[in-house]
Amino acid sequence: MLVGCPKEIKNHEYRVGLTPGSVREYVAHGHQVIVETGAGMGIDAGDDAYRAAGARIAENASEVFEKADMIVKVKEPQPSEWTQLREGQILYTYLHLAPDPDQTRGLVESGCTAIAYETVTDDHGGLPLLAPMSEVAGRLSMQASATALQKANGGRGVLLGGVPGVKPGKVTVIGGGVVGINAARMAIGLGAHVTIIDRSLPRLRELDNIFQGRVETRYSTVEALEETVFDADVVIGAVLIPGAAAPKLVTREMLGGMKKGAVLCDVAIDQGGCFETSKPTTHAEPTYEVDGIVHYCVANMPGAVPVTSAHALNNATLRQGLALANRGLEALTDDPHLRNGLNVHRGRITNGPVAEALGYELAEPQVALKVA
Ligand SMILES: NC(=O)C1=CN([C@@H]2O[C@H](COP(=O)(O)OP(=O)(O)OC[C@H]3O[C@@H](n4cnc5c(N)ncnc54)[C@H](O)[C@@H]3O)[C@@H](O)[C@H]2O)C=CC1
Ligand SMILES: CC(=O)C(=O)O
Numbered sequence: 587m588l589v590g591c592p593k594e595i596k597n598h599e600y601r602v603g604l605t606p607g608s609v610r611e612y613v614a615h616g617h618q619v620i621v622e623t624g625a626g627m628g629i630d631a632g633d634d635a636y637r638a639a640g641a642r643i644a645e646n647a648s649e650v651f652e653k654a655d656m657i658v659k660v661k662e663p664q665p666s667e668w669t670q671l672r673e674g675q676i677l678y679t680y681l682h683l684a685p686d687p688d689q690t691r692g693l694v695e696s697g698c699t700a701i702a703y704e705t706v707t708d709d710h711g712g713l714p715l716l717a718p719m720s721e722v723a724g725r726l727s728m729q730a731s732a733t734a735l736q737k738a739n740g741g742r743g744v745l746l747g748g749v750p751g752v753k754p755g756k757v758t759v760i761g762g763g764v765v766g767i768n769a770a771r772m773a774i775g776l777g778a779h780v781t782i783i784d785r786s787l788p789r790l791r792e793l794d795n796i797f798q799g800r801v802e803t804r805y806s807t808v809e810a811l812e813e814t815v816f817d818a819d820v821v822i823g824a825v826l827i828p829g830a831a832a833p834k835l836v837t838r839e840m841l842g843g844m845k846k847g848a849v850l851c852d853v854a855i856d857q858g859g860c861f862e863t864s865k866p867t868t869h870a871e872p873t874y875e876v877d878g879i880v881h882y883c884v885a886n887m888p889g890a891v892p893v894t895s896a897h898a899l900n901n902a903t904l905r906q907g908l909a910l911a912n913r914g915l916e917a918l919t920d921d922p923h924l925r926n927g928l929n930v931h932r933g934r935i936t937n938g939p940v941a942e943a944l945g946y947e948l949a950e951p952q953v954a955l956k957v958a
């Protein structure tokens with residue numbers, strides 16, 4: 587198969603779908619790889635590193651989209667990208683379709699086969715291709731929030747760790763999954779007082795065991811949300827219902843009960859966000875204010891630390907990417923976890939929560955794949 591990797595074009599996105607190390611693996615499995623010139627600049631991998639790994643360098647993205655049988659990317663395709671996709675071509679990347687009707691329509695009209703990293707599953711009920719970026723974003727969320735909390739940046743002017751004789755700041759993490767646990771670890775490291783809210787009691791038990799009294803855990807109710815959000819200096823939004831639009835857990839009305847200059851950091855923004863007042867921002871302009879509350883809603887947080895995150899992402903996507911290159915669509919027929927990643931195929935929506943969120947008729951993946 588001819589595997590193609592264009593340069594990412596989302597605002598301040600410096601990751602790359604294929605590292606030179608991954609290119610070597612595809613080539614070793616008998617595939618050809620074409621990489622857009624400059625695609626690896628954000629991770630200090632120049633064209634020569636890709637050539638040494640066995641890739642051919644394309645002068646522009648159009649050449650990659652035109653020639654490749656499978657496109658491997660990081661972020662959801664932007665309008666200029668989805669118009670270049672075609673029937674029979676595989677797109678392997680993050681998609682986050684439920685809150686994005688325009689991209690969804692673009693993919694449906696292209697006829698391509700689009701596999702979303704974020705809905706591929708594993709035997710343990712996890713999302714193995716989302717997890718590494720959730721680890722990165724969870725850890726980054728505390729750096730971003732601590733910065734936004736500074737007075738000159740519009741925040742309350744609280745140092746999360748406090749100092750001897752002055753109490754620390756309070757962090758509320760809503761959703762104790764991969765993002766949540768990583769945010770909590772960093773917040774504890776900074777010396778903050780940390781509360782984690784989740785709707786899964788087994789998960790709260792696990793977190794209680796892991797953190798050994800260093801965090802408070804609360805079951806997710808409106809009462810618990812109000813108490814802990816009103817009391818917080820920083821609130822991290824980290825909930826997920828796989829594939830679906832995030833539930834709005836903090837309403838605009840609730841902002842009135844919060845401390846002025848507190849920070850809402852909505853990591854779940856890529857699924858539409860879990861605060862009513864969230865709207866996607868970019869690394870160029872990451873924050874805005876509503877009713878005196880600072881909002882940070884960057885939808886590609888790991889793009890800020892590509893040297894770490896591109897490698898972490900490739901570690902997680904390589905095995906299934908090779909399976910797709912080796913076996914084409916049969917890889918989806920054989921592996922139910924990879925098949926759960928199938929969101930769009932030949933003009934049909936094949937993911938239940940996406941179909942429901944955007945009003946499409948669902949085509950069951952197994953059925954859709956059988957239709958020639
Ligand atoms: N902005 C960015 O750059 C990035 C965003 N993300 C996003 O972060 C979000 C979280 O991802 P993960 O931590 O990997 O998901 P996860 O599945 O590991 O954890 C989600 C947690 O939310 C909990 N939850 C669901 N509904 C809830 C409710 N009503 N109240 C309280 N808890 C609730 C679940 O029980 C689960 O523990 C996702 O939307 C993901 O796409 C991930 C990486 C980067
Ligand atoms: C998960 C995701 O959207 C990201 O890493 O940008």
Ligand SMILES: [Mg+2]
Pocket residue numbers: 682856885886887
């Ligand atoms: Mg995202």
